[in-house]
């Protein structure tokens with residue numbers, strides 16, 4: 514067995530590069546081109562690969578040693594690989610080599626470094642060298658092997674806090690970061706940005722326009738309220754991640770509205786006001802029973818069909834939008850639903866809803882009927898798969914086959930998740946809802 518000395522090859526202008534990582538130890542079997550140590554100058558870090566295959570007999574360097582061209586790195590016991598000693602071979606893995614320091618061929622069989630295989634270089638060669646102290650935009654302080662490890666895990670190294678010497682990022686730091694993200698304790702900037710205007714960058718879009726509004730006139734700045742921040746992030750995620758489609762339709766509520774008005778007169782003393790929304794909740798329960806996929810949620814490659822009927826309703830409050838939930842709406846009558854709704858809407862406006870009041874919905878209704886408008890495209894409240902938007906009813910001329918009749922028409926806008934629901938089902942759902950609202954006896958069927 515020949516003893517082969519592996520020395521530091523020509524590393525360009527670099528002098529006194531520090532050994533920052535020992536990648537092998539005595540007794541290890543190494544292959545040609547396998548990285549042996551990582552060295553770092555104040556401009557770049559790079560791995561020194563082996564010229565030959567063999568067993569490491571003796572390491573001649575330790576962490577912190579300063580090396581220069583020709584210094585002995587280790588002694589290998591094995592056969593010299595003649596191919597590896599090809600004189601035209603570049604010297605080091607240029608993971609972090611600056612262009613100006615292009616490596617040179619080795620000088621003898623004993624010190625020659627192998628020609629690094631292109632595929633080995635490909636992932637790292639595109640990385641610019643790490644430059645400690647460089648202005649923002651420079652790569653973080655980490656060895657090529659740690660960079661490789663981070664790349665394999667998809668970890669953004671510039672977000673990892675280094676605990677090594679000179680704040681160098683170690684493999685343990687990358688592991689700790691990964692654990693924190695997986696457990697929800699931390700978030701990557703890209704993930705967080707999806708909840709804010711910066712999310713466009715994560716999607717490869719143009720950056721959000723930055724305008725100095727004060728140039729055009731007086732302005733006042735106010736922080737977003739807590740509810741706006743939370744609901745905004747949720748709405749943004751849902752809008753971006755769910756393939757929404759919205760079907761619009763009209764329901765003839767002429768008789769139902771007359772009934773509602775009559776009931777309110779009869780129940781005046783009870784203090785409970787019945788609104789159209791209570792009927793809509795009940796009608797939606799009937800539709801969800803008939804079309805159960807509208808009361809489902811996607812979980813990976815499975816659909817979870819809920820056998821309960823909890824209906825959320827969007828409530829406008831001075832602080833922003835909240836969605837209280839009427840639980841078990843199938844087991845409750847119109848009066849009870851109306852009473853619960855007005856109680857929850859009051860709590861919502863006073864900011865007194867607890868988390869439990871806003872959890873568990875399988876389907877949501879967003880009614881702008883008390884305000885106005887014709888149709889809109891509500892955003893699905895994930896992990897639900899559909900939401901019904903309702904606007905203000907109006908008396909319209911409706912053709913009955915012989916003549917136009919004045920009918921009270923309620924505009925419905927159903928947004929649905931196209932991963933779960935098809936257009937035909939959505940049209941059927943709306944048509945069924947329209948039939949129920951036109952003749953509420955159908956709820957009993």
Ligand code: CAO
Nearest residue numbers: 788789790827828829834858879880881882883904905906
């Ligand atoms: N067509 C015509 N009139 C309607 C109607 C409709 N679809 N729905 C309600 N109205 C009428 C009611 O009958 C009531 O009239 P009267 O005072 O004469 O009786 C009036 O509008 C006000 O109703 P309301 O809004 O108090 O009651 P509601 O049950 O319809 O709604 C609530 C309750 C909490 C949903 C509502 O107050 C609210 O906050 N809506 C906004 C929801 C929202 O912001 N959605 C958008 C989400 S996306 O940003």
